Amino acid sequence: xxxxxxxxxxxxxxxxxxxxxxxxxxxxxxxxxxxxxxxxxxxxxxxxxxxxxxxxxxxxxxxxxxxxxxxxxxxxxxxxxxxxxxxxxxxxxxxxxxxxxxxxxxxxxxxxxxxxxxxxxxxxxxxxxxxxxxxxxxxxxxxxxxxxxxxxxxxxxxxxxxxxxxxxxxxxxxxxxxxxxxxxxxxxxxxxxxxxxxxxxxxxxxxxxxxxxxxxxxxxxxxxxxxxxxxxxxxxxxxxxxxxxxxxxxxxxxxxxxxxxxxxxxxxxxxxxxxxxxxxxxxxxxxxxxxxxxxxxxxxxxxxxxxxxxxxxxxxxxxxxxxxxxxxxxxxxx
Amino acid sequence: xxxxxxxxxxxxxxxxxxxxxxxxxxxxxxxxxxxxxxxxxxxxxxxxxxxxxxxxxxxxxxxxxxxxxxxxxxxxxxxxxxxxxxxxxxxxxxxxxxxxxxxxxxxxxxxxxxxxxxxxxxxxxxxxxxxxxxxxxxxxxxxxxxxxxxxxxxxxxxxxxxxxxxxxxxxxxxxxxxxxxxxxxxxxxxxxxxxxxxxxxxxxxxxxxxxxxxxxxxxxxxxxxxx
Numbered sequence: 001x002x003x004x005x006x007x008x009x010x011x012x013x014x015x016x017x018x019x020x021x022x023x024x025x026x027x028x029x030x031x032x033x034x035x036x037x038x039x040x041x042x043x044x045x046x047x048x049x050x051x052x053x054x055x056x057x058x059x060x061x062x063x064x065x066x067x068x069x070x071x072x073x074x075x076x077x078x079x080x081x082x083x084x085x086x087x088x089x090x091x092x093x094x095x096x097x098x099x100x101x102x103x104x105x106x107x108x109x110x111x112x113x114x115x116x117x118x119x120x121x122x123x124x125x126x127x128x129x130x131x132x133x134x135x136x137x138x139x140x141x142x143x144x145x146x147x148x149x150x151x152x153x154x155x156x157x158x159x160x161x162x163x164x165x166x167x168x169x170x171x172x173x174x175x176x177x178x179x180x181x182x183x184x185x186x187x188x189x190x191x192x193x194x195x196x197x198x199x200x201x202x203x204x205x206x207x208x209x210x211x212x213x214x215x216x217x218x219x220x221x222x223x224x225x226x227x228x229x230x231x232x233x234x235x236x237x238x239x240x241x242x243x244x245x246x247x248x249x250x251x252x253x254x255x256x257x258x259x260x261x262x263x264x265x266x267x268x269x270x271x272x273x274x275x276x277x278x279x280x281x282x283x284x285x286x287x288x289x290x291x292x293x294x295x296x297x298x299x300x301x302x303x304x305x306x307x308x309x310x311x312x313x314x315x316x317x318x319x320x321x322x323x324x325x326x327x328x329x330x331x332x333x334x
Numbered sequence: 335x336x337x338x339x340x341x342x343x344x345x346x347x348x349x350x351x352x353x354x355x356x357x358x359x360x361x362x363x364x365x366x367x368x369x370x371x372x373x374x375x376x377x378x379x380x381x382x383x384x385x386x387x388x389x390x391x392x393x394x395x396x397x398x399x400x401x402x403x404x405x406x407x408x409x410x411x412x413x414x415x416x417x418x419x420x421x422x423x424x425x426x427x428x429x430x431x432x433x434x435x436x437x438x439x440x441x442x443x444x445x446x447x448x449x450x451x452x453x454x455x456x457x458x459x460x461x462x463x464x465x466x467x468x469x470x471x472x473x474x475x476x477x478x479x480x481x482x483x484x485x486x487x488x489x490x491x492x493x494x495x496x497x498x499x500x501x502x503x504x505x506x507x508x509x510x511x512x513x514x515x516x517x518x519x520x521x522x523x524x525x526x527x528x529x530x531x532x533x534x535x536x537x538x539x540x541x542x543x544x545x546x547x548x549x550x551x552x553x554x555x556x557x558x559x560x561x
Binding site: 080 | 449
């Protein structure tokens with residue numbers, strides 16, 4: 001657990017970067033720090049590994065005040081990933097990843113063996129090991145950056161806009177891989193981003209900052225979307241937050257009508273839905289593990305206004321009409 | 335004027351006083367000593383200024399002032415102060431090579447990507463580790479550039495040693511002019527020029543060897559072409 005206890009950072013010249021921040025980032029979870037530029041999110045992140053020291057207040061890791069610890073040793077125990085990766089251009093990919101293990105006293109050989117495994121872990125084949133950073137694409141560099149931060153197996157990772165230097169398609173891939181990795185590893189992660197969508201997608205918790213280094217709201221993504229603390233947060237999370245908040249609710253609780261109620265739905269011999277006899281293309285199906293957002297999208301885009309649910313074998317096992325869906329959504333708000 | 339002096343085999347015999355081998359050796363000796371002293375002074379100062387950002391005015395001003403000092407004038411001043419001998423020559427040559435090494439070291443350090451230094455600190459490198467494992471290797475191509483330019487200058491300028499009674503290839507110029515033997519002057523000029531070019535080639539090879547392929551872009555281009 002990372003604790004900010006009434007932390008203030010005032011830069012020489014008098015500008016306040018962080019204003020009385022008190023917040024707890026839970027262990028094993030990803031907390032996204034999000035806000036407009038100049039809101040103190042990066043300064044807050046950098047106070048965790050003492051790249052910046054607070055003017056007053058304390059930052060604690062598992063109850064230990066970081067200001068009492070040796071800077072270099074503290075940092076070696078905290079993974080650090082920055083925008084555009086910050087890889088060492090004069091070292092091979094493998095030696096980049098091996099950096100921290102070598103710093104903490106592993107032999108170069110041990111460190112390289114471990115580094116090779118990590119490359120695999122972040123989805124890079126061994127042929128990348130001998131390359132130099134300049135030979136990699138932005139997305140590949142960022143993967144190496146993540147592997148390098150993971151190399152000493154630190155319980156905590158700090159990530160400063162780790163995905164903002166890559167194009168949207170690659171960013172989407174990296175998000176998916178990163179979520180999978182975090183699922184396996186369960187690190188305590190603090191991630192700075194200016195992109196609220198990224199914060200909502202990746203964060204278990206989201207801390208929204210406003211200008212002047214003030215924490216505007218701290219909560220789960222769903223809380224942010226459904227109960228924004230004030231106009232600033234509402235504005236910041238965006239206009240379609242109602243629709244987006246549906247991403248966090250499972251379709252499992254959604255009441256369905258029996259398939260037999262829809263003779264217009266054509267099934268094949270195995271019971272799998274094929275098409276609407278009257279209107280043609282099905283437009284897609286959903287399962288009980290999908291979110292309400294998926295169902296809503298299907299119901300809206302379906303030519304007959306009906307979303308079809310299938311079981312694990314792909315057999316149609318229910319339908320949702322759009323007015324039933326709207327009723328359910330209204331029910332959910334109460 | 336002709337090449338008779340240069341191509342006279344007698345002048346190339348080993349161990350002959352005033353022959354080419356002996357003159358080249360002493361010429362290289364003065365140059366190497368000047369370069370060595372220059373590196374010992376300029377490299378640490380440049381690294382310190384580049385690493386800390388403190389005293390950058392020193393790097394810039396020393397660079398400019400040093401460049402405008404005439405080496406021959408400085409040498410004469412040193413001789414009047416210290417008397418004849420090796421020391422005044424070494425001081426003059428050191429003052430010649432310090433500016434290019436100092437300014438290139440400082441410039442190379444300044445050009446190191448801040449993000450990379452930030453990452454190095456953030457991963458837990460101590461200040462000296464950041465300096466020697468990250469900043470210095472990354473600044474090395476620029477530093478080597480300054481060193482090569484200093485080496486060229488010192489080879490060309492070490493001829494002044496002869497004007498205060500020492501050896502080196504300057505002997506051919508001074509003595510040749512004194513007795514109107516232009517063939518000898520020409521020989522001295524050609525050997526100095528060839529020596530300078532040869533040294534630069536050797537240093538280019540050294541640079542390939544000490545600079546990481548990740549920085550020079552050689553490996554990079556080949557690999558990208560292959561994919």
